[in-house]
Amino acid sequence: MRLSKMHLKTLREAPKEAVLEGHQLLIRANLIKQYAAGVYMFMPMGWRVTRKVEQIVREEMDRIGCQEIHMPHINPGELWKESGRWYAYGPELWRIQDRNERDFVLNPTCEEMFTDLARQEVSSYRELPFSFYHIQFKYRDEARPRYGLMRSREFIMKDSYSYDRDVEGMNKSYMEEWEAYERIFTRCGLDYRVIEADNGPIGGSASHEFCALSDVGESEVAYCPDCGMAATIERAECVDEAPAVEEMEPVTEVFTPGTKTIEDVCNYLDLPVEKSIKALMFVTYDNDLNPADYVAVFVRGDRQVNMIKLVNALNIPEHYIEFADEEEMGPVTGCVGGFTGPIGLKNCIKVVDSELVDTVNMCAGANKEDHHCTGVCYGRDYVGDIVVDVKRLEEGMPCPKCGTPVKHTRGIEVGQIFKLGTKYSESMKTYFKDENGNDCLYYMGCYGVGVTRTVQAIIEQSHDEKGIIWPMSVAPYHVIVTVINPADETQAAIASQIEAELEKHRVEVIVDDRDERPGVKFNDADLIGIPVRITVGKKAKDGIVEYKLRRESEMAEKTVEEAIQAAKDLFDAEVFGM
Ligand SMILES: [Zn+2]
Structure with missing residues (x-):
């Protein structure tokens, strides 16, 4: 792909409403553009990254036998009234009406539809267990949409739902999703922690959050440096101090x-x-x-x-x-x-x-x-x-598991998993028949990955003063070939050779053949964060190019063949190998 033919409009300055560095870089690198408050369009590079995160999620869901389907984005209000969440969900629920004044909901999450699906499609214990997922735009009418893709009103989420006949089955499904989530966030290059979480408006009996550690995260986490206990501040249990033993005085x-x-x-x-x-x-x-x-x-x-x-x-x-x-x-x-x-x-x-x-x-x-x-x-x-216990677990208070003083940190919630138990099958009267023909309630689990939020979380964790540093696994392109003088025939030919040989190996390449000063090209390559830069300049006539990784400061001179091989090896190790 030739940069001269692509649309890429990088900015020197971020708009002032973008306060987080990740949000600033998303806009400066031309990955997203705000369309309305909390509503974004994804520009070519931003959409490529989003699709790659989606693909990692898809592969890991497929690997545990979860099947992809696609649900409508709007769903009938009656389902939400049946589950009770029409009332309980609050003003974030995006309610709409059709021309006949029938209520609909723009999905913020899909427990009702997926429970209804089981009610319509499944009737026997023989069909259990099973699980479905879909990757879809979701909607939350946030009071204060902000921080770019961290708290937007329209966002992409993968949500999956498991259906089992008993608690043991549900626990097993929960662990399979948990392990899939560990692989997803590792492949996305995130430094994350799994923490006990509150079930919130989703409900159910247990929940864990996958938190990308970051000072700008909205989740407050209490953790124990000794035993590994980690929980959101909302969830964390406190140890009560024993009351003092004294004679009672009169009031x-x-x-x-x-x-x-x-x-x-x-x-x-x-x-x-x-x-x-x-x-x-x-x-x-x-x-x-x-x-x-x-x-x-x-x-x-x-x-x-x-x-x-x-x-x-x-x-x-x-x-x-x-x-x-x-x-x-x-x-x-x-x-x-x-x-x-x-x-x-x-x-x-x-x-x-x-x-x-x-x-x-x-x-x-x-x-x-x-x-x-x-x-x-x-x-x-x-x-x-x-x-x-209605108090907050403050920093320095004893860990509920081992007594060591706890510490606080912050994180970006990129995934959350829930044991729903029979909450939805009960409220929506959804049964399967067991061996004896008895009606039994499903034990369900639900599991979400914030796809677009993950994109920003990666940037929040991986950038420097020059721009984004993408991991190979989700980078919009793997290699950028920067041609110092595109009018020079030798340089142009070598750039084409590198592009062709890498693309044959499925490495994604952009060639910066724009008629711009080298400084502008280097700045853009650093800002958009392409993992490998191969610079074709004066020494091209001797078969020598410069090879540089975005995440390292040194560059090395290599022969054209060496540079191609190094890029292929990196691709094999960090994209193909995972
Ligand atoms: Zn502890």
Whole structure:
């Protein structure tokens, strides 16, 4: 392929709305162009990379016997009402109507359709297990689409679904997908970690995230440097500190003027912050988004509430809860903004962090302006309606598996796998017949790879100040032949020879034969990140060219034959060999 005939419009500067380096490089290297907020067109080089990531995913799905199909992008709202997710999914679900005002959904994920497929197509245990996948554009009406392909409204995802007759079968399918995902992300050249994750709006009993480690990732990960425990912050369990053993003191109301924060009151009363109780007030909503309940959450003063653990404890979707207006709820519940405590609070659900159980002589709000109570004891003075771990696992807190202080890091979620169990087969009444003719529920798993997000994750992990450094496996082309003077007949002939011999070996080559200064050609080659550059210049008349890998700084002079062989060997090792 001749660069002079290709469309490639690289940019010196990235637009200012692109804050992440990966997003900037996607645009500067002319891989994508924004069409609307969070909606992108893929330009020739960007589409080639995307197709290669897709192909790796496809090969690894095929290898575990998962079959490719293609589902429609729009699916009937009735299916989503049947599963309950029409209500539970929230405003990210892209709802549309046809001319007859019938509801449809632009797929964000396809559990309903795939469950319905089993309901229509499969009836006997003899047909189990089986699994399907498809690679398709997906849609999420993000409130704030940003960071390029990391949080876009239209994106490509591979999703697969496994169907088994029991838990053991589901676990086996889950492990096969897990291993396929390890191969996919290794082949894409990513440095990733597998972490325990929350099931979120997909639901089910267990889930793992495949996280490409990156400072710019949106997933917060807690991990243990000793035992290897790794989990999203939402999911990570906390170890409760044992309560102090002390004589119970009586509850005493104390005057604490103007002390609205935990720090204020602890300073004022000269108390360690772990002897205080923090209160947070929320309001929840029902399916019609009318206010349902007030919720008071209590954690130790030095802890933070983890919203995911809270909505899981309340068994409601994430978007059905928000901070309450304490003035509005004061007359109903008795709370007083900044001075709310568990004693005497009424007409609300009290969620108490498990660490507060059996604590004594704590300081809490008195539900009275400018007053707190001391001597507050769990069990004697208050109890929780729900008692559960609702706190965040902070850096330095003990690992739930081995006790070593945990560390935090960030990652880009490029894949996630879920054990769904019977969640969807139950809500959508989907059965197969067993040996005795009994109706049995399917045990399902679902598995996603963010294809377009993976493209950006690779760039976030693999670039330098000059541009992208593609791994051979997904590079838009493997080799760029830079011709210093395309008008020189010898240089042109050698470039053609290299191109022809490499293409015979299925190595993908672009020849930069543009009438541009060498500096411009080198800059573009570095920016678009082609793994191998072979420069054909003055020494071409002696059969000598320059050979350089994008990921290394040195270049070497080689004969034309040596350069061709080196490129073939690299291709065999890093593309063909995997
Ligand atoms: Zn550990």
